[in-house]
Structure formats: C-alpha cells, structure tokens
Amino acid sequence: MNRTRAAWLFLAPALLILGVFFLLPVLAAFGLSLTDYDLYALADIHNLRFIALQNYWTLLQRREFWSALGHTLYFVIVGVPLSMAASLGAALLLNSPLARCKAFFRTALFAPVVTTVVAVAVVWRYLFNTKYGLVNDTLGLMGIHPVDWLGNPHWAMPAIILFAVWKNFGYNMIIFLAGLQAVPGDLYEAARIDGASAWQQFRHITLPMLGPTLWMVAIITVSGYFQLFAEPYVMTEGGPLQSTTSVLYLMYNEGFKWWNIGSASAIAFLLFAILFAVTMLMLRMGRRGGSV
C-alpha cells in the first residue's frame, strides 16, 4: 500500500505536467471540434454554436479533404518504402568492411536531417527549376525532355517525395546502422563457410535479424510521413492545383489562415484517428509476424 502510494507520488509531477500540457489541451481541442469556433465567435462568444459532429460530417463531404487525404496516402505509400530503402542501403554501405572514412560519410549522410527545411528547400527549388535546374540538365544529358517538376500537378508530389526522402533518410540510417552492428559476425562466417552468396546472406541473415528494427522504423516513419506539412509549405505552397496539399496543410489553412478553429480541430482529430488505426494495424501485423 505504502509502496503504491510512493509510486504515485513519484509519478505525480509527470502526470501533472502531462495532464495540464497534454491531456487538457487535447480534450479542449476535441471540445472545440464540436463547435464552429471562428472569427465571429472570437468577437462575441454568443456567436459560438455547438454543432456536435457537424464539422466531421461536412469534412467528409468536402472534396478538398478527400483529395488532401489522397495526396497524403500517396506520399506515405511511395515515400516510406523509398525512404527506408535509402536508409537501409546507406546503412549497409556504411557497415561494409570495405567502407573507408566511415565517420566522415556517416556525418555527411546524416547532415540533411539536421539542416533547416526552409534553407535546403531554397536549394532544391533551384535544382527542380524547369529551365535552369540541375535535375533537368542531368536528365537532358540522357536525352529526356525537361520536366516541369514543381509546376506540373503530376510531378510535384514525386519532387516533394524525393526532397523528403533526401531530407529524412539519415535518421533511419543511424538506427539501421546500430541494428546491423548488433548482428553477430559469426552468423555471416557460418553462412560463408556454407557457401552462401552475398544476396543469400542479406536475405536470410541480415533481414531477419533486423526484423524488429525494420518494424519499429516503419511505424515511426509512417506516422511521421502522415504529418506531411513543411515540405510542401516551403516548396510548392500546396500547389500546383493543390496537388501537394496534405491533410495537415488543409488543417493549417483552416485553422491558422482562415481562423476556423472548430473545423481545423476536426481535421486534426480525423488525422489522429486515421494515424491511430494505421499504427495499430501495423503493430498487429508486426506481432503476428513475430517481429515486435
């Protein structure tokens, strides 16, 4: 009894802070999402209407919401595997006994993660420029016609994905590198004695040993990529033709630009529900696979 009380006492500061700075605001935001809090309500609280789930219902009927969700899913479904493949590839190269100057490359490959999105976006916008950009110059050498990367609604999202993958792969690379270094060397030695090829070693030793790490990284990356905002904000401002407007971008516009706090809160909770469902699904799949 005493021990339990002591435990609660020790937990109290953390619980208090979580309650005041996390739980309470979340509950308040949920409350707001059931109202039409906006500029008029800010002027005079009598203009506030309790509208229950009306915000959610209106959102589900708005084409902009579904297209924003579509763009977000596109970004996640293409971006996450690409990002993980790039991270794993870089980690494998760094972990290879043949690699030289490891510390330098590790730092260099990690550098994009710690740079500011806004600053590197300026550089990437130059790279993607239709007339003068390096990307189109390189494609031109291979005889490919210039692509209007940031202006064509079909190419803007791939450009954003490339940018995001470059910006983020270093973080997962470090986690994978740690995972790879934890794989015992005698497994590879035994495999070599059995005559396994490099691909077989990768397929049957590296991947299974990395299993838990892979799942964890996948879950973290998916939940991170669902919250796509900064990249389109600085690269395309959500355009062209809103082809890079994500769910979070829509929320930003509703809440911070047009001050429709009620419906912005509803978007936030819808995104949370989707994210929660996807993460639970992934956790369950991982557990069934025996990885997590």
Added chain:
Amino acid sequence: MHATRGRTGSATALFRRLASCVALAGLLAGCAQRADDAHTLTFWTIGREGEAVTQLLPEFQRENPDIHIDLQQMPLGAAHQKLLTAFAGDSLPDMTQLGNTWIPEFVALHALEPLQSRVAHSTVVNPDDYFPSIWATNVYDGALYGVPWYVDTRLLFYRSDLLKAAGFDAPPRDWSQWRHMLAVLSHPQQGIYGILLPTNEYEQLMSLALQQPDPLLRDGGRYGNFESAGFKRALAFYVDTFKLREAPAITNVEAGNPWSEFGRGVYDFYFSGPWNIGEFRKRLPADEQGNWDTAPLPGPDGPGASVAGGSSLVIFRGSNHKQAAWKLIEYLSRPDVQQRFYELLGDMPPRRSSWDGGHLHDDPKAVAFREQLERVKPTPPVPEWEQIANEMQLVAAQAVAGDLTIDQAAAEINRRADRILEKRRWVLAHGPTLPGAQR
C-alpha cells in the same frame, strides 16, 4: 514545540519583510509603468513599411518630444495571425498598419476605434483630398475606422519597345485591343508569351472581375454572385488567355525571377502593382530602362477599373494613447511626409495633394497609377473575402488546367463562397449588424 514556534516566528518575520519588499517593488513598478505608459505609443507595421517608417519617425519625435514610439515590425506572412492572436490575448498595440481587406475582420471584432470625429476636427486629414474608393474601404455603415496610408492597385507594366516593334504605338485601352496585341506578341513555341499571370495569385482575376457591373457577392454579402454574366465574362477572358497560350500556366513559385524574364522579353505585359516600379528600376540594366512603361488596366469596353488595395492606419479601441496615436496618423498623412515615404519605398500616397509635388509628380512611370487610382473599386467588405478570393483562384486554376468549363467553375466558386458565408448568414439572422451588411 519550541523549535517549531521559533521557526514559525522567523517565517512570519521573513514573510512580513518579503511582503513589504514586494509591495514597495510593486509601487515602484507601478510608478515606472505609469510614467512609461503616458509616453509610449506602440505601433505595429507589416513588411517593408516598417523599415521605411523608421526614417520618418525622427522628425515626428522632434515635433513631439513627449511621445516615445515603440515600433514593432511584423513579417507579412505572420501579421494576420499575430494580430488575431493579440486580439484574443488582449495584447493589441495602440495602433497598427492594417491591409484594407483586413479591416472588415477587425470591425467585426469591434477592435477598432471610430475616427470620424477626429477627422472632422483635423486640419491635416481632409477626406475630400483622398481617392474616394480608397477612402470608402475604411468606412463601414457610416463609421470611419482607418485613415488610408498608402494605396495599392494592379495595372499593366509593358515593354514599349516590343509593342512598337510589333506596330503598336500605344498600350491597349480595352479587352479586344489587349487580346489582339497578346495574340500578335505571343510565340509560345519559342517560349515567348504576351503576359505573365501566375495561376496562384488571385489579384489579376479579381481585378478583371471588379471591372464588371455585377457585384461579386449579393444580398449584403450573404451569398456569392459568381454565376453572374459579368463574372463569367471576366473568368472567360482570363482562362482564354491561357487556352490561347498567351500566358504560361505557371505559379509564381516557378516564375522565379519575372523581372529579368520581362527584361529578356519573355513576357511583354506584366500585371502587377506599384512596388514593381522600384523593382524594375533596380533589377533591369540602365540601357533597358527606356524600354518599359506602365498603363492603366484595359476594361471590357475602354479603360477599366482595378482593385482598391492598400493599407490604412488604425487605432485600437483598447488603446490608452488615442490622442498620441492620432497625432502620429496626422503626421504620416501629411503630403510632404507621404512624398518622402514614396521616395523611400515606392508606396503610393492615397491623397491627391501628395501627388502634386516631389518625385512622384514628375515620375512618368507613376502617371498610369495616378490615372488608375481615380478608377479603383473596393473588394466586398466582408471578413471572409480573402478566403473566398483564395478559393476563387483555386477553382480558376482548375479551369485554366482544363478540368472545368467556365460554367462549372463559376458554379463551384459560388458553392464554396456560400459554404464559407454560412456563418455570416447565421450571425446576420441572429443579432448584431456586421460590416458590409447594409450595402
């Protein structure tokens, strides 16, 4: 027991001492604050104006040594949010610069101090001297809430040498002349276009729409009026310019550096605002300065209207220094100060007498603006206007891309405008009057 009492005793003493310290400190702070308050005027500015105004303030402070000005500069992108947050947090400044499309919002919030009685007694601010449409953007239901500081409108910059080479001695006066010139001057296969209309900027289409007799909203700003014949005509003219490949369907993100492209002759016309006079002077080489000029906006039949934009100076209702703030507004409204403001920044003055002297009077590139300013029209005075204009442009861009016809686009803009205005209709039906409702 003893020990406890002792401790309590000393604690009480300590508390007393602390309390008296706190009281004294509070008293001092109170005095200091009161003394400070009496003379400190907080003034927020938005964007580039903040830097230029620092050079105008020293003279004001020589004239009014008892007023101390605390100037804060907000970046344009963050200004709107910061002002609304300050309103919600009750920490607004005494006065601010406010874009005239934002005035309806702050009128709806009851945040602005009515100024008509001060203007009536003023020897400096004379309403008749101001361009009437610009002045009107500060008047809601008979009450004046701001004094125009500088004006902004959109018209045509054009390459006079290229027009002349193609056989046109004068810029277009109406849409059919304009369309004809665009057709002759555009060579899309060589990457040369008549005009640049960034598809993510709403000002261009909005200016064309304001030229029409039909208002953009109907019923006191309760519903959109985008299915009117006038708006459809403007939208069709706008979309046709892209369909005929007289303008590239690109956003301003891709346009990158339009000034040097204009200098290189990629575009013959550039549809923009007064600050670009300064940009072109700065960015184009000296031998190209004679190759460009400005022209009033062509209308459907003869010279047309354009948007009455710009910023006003407003005083917040909660301010304790309204008299000092008004003095500063009067100072910044003086024609000689406005002329210096133009020289510093290129911001055009809202009153005619400011145009009668200084560099502005002799500037040939400013003449078209002077003419246009007599023919400007305000945007619908509802707080939601910026959001509606934004949605209008998103849908118009879809029509430019060929996803929607003119009729479909007009209906979609109307649908979105009506959704945005739903709350306004409810508020109007249930209570207080709002800005723009009685027009």
